[in-house]
Amino acid sequence: MAIQVEKLTNMNENPMQKNKKKYLTKSRFQIAAECPTKLYYYNHSDQYPSSKEDNAFLQALAEGGFQVGALAKCYYPDGFDITTLDYEESLKQTAELMKREEVVIFEAAIRYENMFIRVDILEKNGRDINLIEVKAKSIDPLNDSFTNNKGYISSGWRSYLYDVAFQTHVMEHALPDYNIKPYLMLADKSQATSVDGLNQHFFLKEDETSGRTFVEIHGEVTPPEVLGNRILKAIPVGLLVEQIRRGEDMAEDHKNDEQRKPFAQRIAQYAAYQAKDEKPPVGIGKKCKDCEYRLPPDGLRKGQKIGYRECWREQLGWDDEDFNKPHIFDIWNFRKTEDYLQQGIYLMEDMNPEETFMQPAKDGQLQFKSEIARRQHLQVRKALQPADQSEEVDSGLFAELAGWKYPLHFIDFETSMMAIPFTKDRRPYEQIAFQFSCHTIDEDGECRHDEWIAREPGTFPNFDFVRALKKVLDPDEGTILRYAAHENTVLRQIHDQLIAARDEDRGQLPGDHAELIRFIDSITESDITGEDGKEHRVYGSCNMVDMCRLVKEYYYHPLMGGSNSIKAVLPAIMQSSDLLKKKYTKPYYSKNYEEGMVWWQADPQTGQPVNPYKLLPPLFDEDGLIRDELVLESGYIREGGAAMVAYAKMQFTEMNDKEREAIINGLLEYCELDTLAMVMIGEYWIEIDKGR
DSSP: OOEEEEOOHHHHOOGGGTTSOOOBOHHHHHHHHHOHHHHHHHHTTTTSOOTTOSOHHHHHHHHOHHHHHHHHHHTOTTOEEOOOOOHHHHHHHHHHHTTSSEEEEEEEEEEETTEEEEEEEEEEETTEEEEEEEEEEEEOTTTOOSBOTTSSBOHHHHHHHHHHHHHHHHHHHHOTTSEEEEEEEEEETTOOOOSTTGGGGEEEEEOTTTOOEEEEEOSOOOSGGGGOSOOEEEEEOHHHHHHHHTTOSSOGGGOOTTTTSOHHHHHHHHHHHHHHTOOOOOOOSGGGGGOTTOOOSTTOOTTOOOHHHHHHHHHHOOOHHHHTSOBGGGSTTOSOHHHHHHTTOOBGGGSOHHHHHEEEOTTSOEEESSHHHHHHHHHHHHHTOTTOOOOEEOTHHHHHHHTOOSSEEEEEEEEEEOSSOSSTTOOTTOEEEEEEEEEEEOTTSOEEEEEEEOOSTTOOOHHHHHHHHHHHHTTSOOOEEESSSHHHHHHHHHHHHHHHHHHTTOSOOOTTHHHHHHHHHHHOEEEEEOTTSOEEEEEOTTOOEEHHHHHHHHEEOGGGTTOOOHHHHHHHHHHHOHHHHHHHTSOBOOSTTTTOBOOOOBOTTTOSBOOGGGSOOOSSOSSSSSOGGGOSTTTOOOSHHHHHHHHHHHHHSOOOHHHHHHHHHHHHHHHHHHHHHHHHHHHHHHHHHHTO
């Protein structure tokens, strides 16, 4: 049996009704709650492009919300699904179903004035209604809390609970004779699946005509017991909704002017802006830093505007030259942004770097407040001296290099955490390690590349992953290098999974589990509780070296700006290194690049090296075998997030062997470049060490 469970894409907007009355929907309310001005930009997306205007289908894959929503509906086999795209027809169908004494409705349509919501699950029992909002977010009901230690709603939960509070407001006004009880249905991290292949019931598809994303359900899902243990849990949030409505969800000194308004007043204002299609008064602040309308001017089409710049022009009277100056938003890890904005300090040139980052020592001399402050001061100083684009290398880097042992192993993992597990005995959002790349350099400069990827859908690959990694790394005691904490975190999580398989007798314990545990312990670091009751950091005998830490502590190039990402460091060091230019202007050959790849290519306009991540070949062929919606970032895999989406596509969509192989090949190319980038950085550091 196959049934279809559908949900509107583009955040509940109906592409067939753009010319009809614009309602304040759940998604529009959430946008306005972040910043009312963004509501106007969103409603005029033809004029104001957004960085969030990605392929909605791929975004749905990454978030997993559609599959979670489909699973939630399976728990109510007698529910009625309202799938019509028409607002009036959906309201009519909902009203007819609501005449029943008891009923469960999926995507129930509720309207009050110009506010319109589609309720994920509406459960009616007489005059009681359970409003259930389904989210692809996890919680451990026994150990996690929606609030912080001061009783305020945690920032990570605020948007979800605001969503439910808005729906509760609309329903209480539209259905005043009913008792509305709001719930959040979430992935329950305390529950393990009891069946294999649960996620293989839910395949994500996209209607090529309407652009509507839907989940097609495969196999038997009724009665709900065939799905095994329930991994989704409906949690009552009525008290939290009331806390929001009373304005007690945040500390007063943490609120901006908008957040200080009563919740009902905010809803009324947003609804009025929506009805009149008015642009709300502009208010700039820290929220602007990550605004999706903060885009570079290049690439705009005729008639398009940058929403972020429009706001700042209206508030401050800025011109194009002001936007080209170094902004305090761009300072790495700067925690005092809000304080400076309130003082009217927006640009680095308006700061006093010594006052900001330094303090008097006991002898009266100025010293940096911290290592982070030292790095921030360096960035600001370089940004304000455009004539000085030289790199800064601390001697501590060379001391670190002296401790490296050959052969050098540079490793990178690609991982995923999905709400619906692949196999039984797994919990929602358990770590899945599906790929690694490793470049190994011998003392004589010889380099080899090893890799591994999980090719079969619906499997738990972690133990095979570690076994393959051990085979590459275990034969020697050479230095193992990672970039950032991710690889250490993943290995420690797999370590815990091995321990659980051993202690809980889950039936998935590999015969070599003791060797795998020993191997992980030898190359990672972790915290353990000592006899004194305190946590102590324990380091393995071949503990991995974090190259990102070395960048933060010892290396800076102005081209990196406020980023320590490998994708920012690589083009910077390529510009500085004669060695890399000489070596990588020649073709690079490997299994994934059999025809050779030239990684050092000059931009024809600037003469500077092009970022190698922009040189990655297209993920898909142009032979028409693969549909356009499969393309990631216009046909390219460039980010770890995109790699996760690609892996999700192999799990949650139907494809033939050629399509699957194309994605696998793209993942292998991407991951190999990650470790090759680490090799290049290491080669350059060794080059400057030898040239001292």
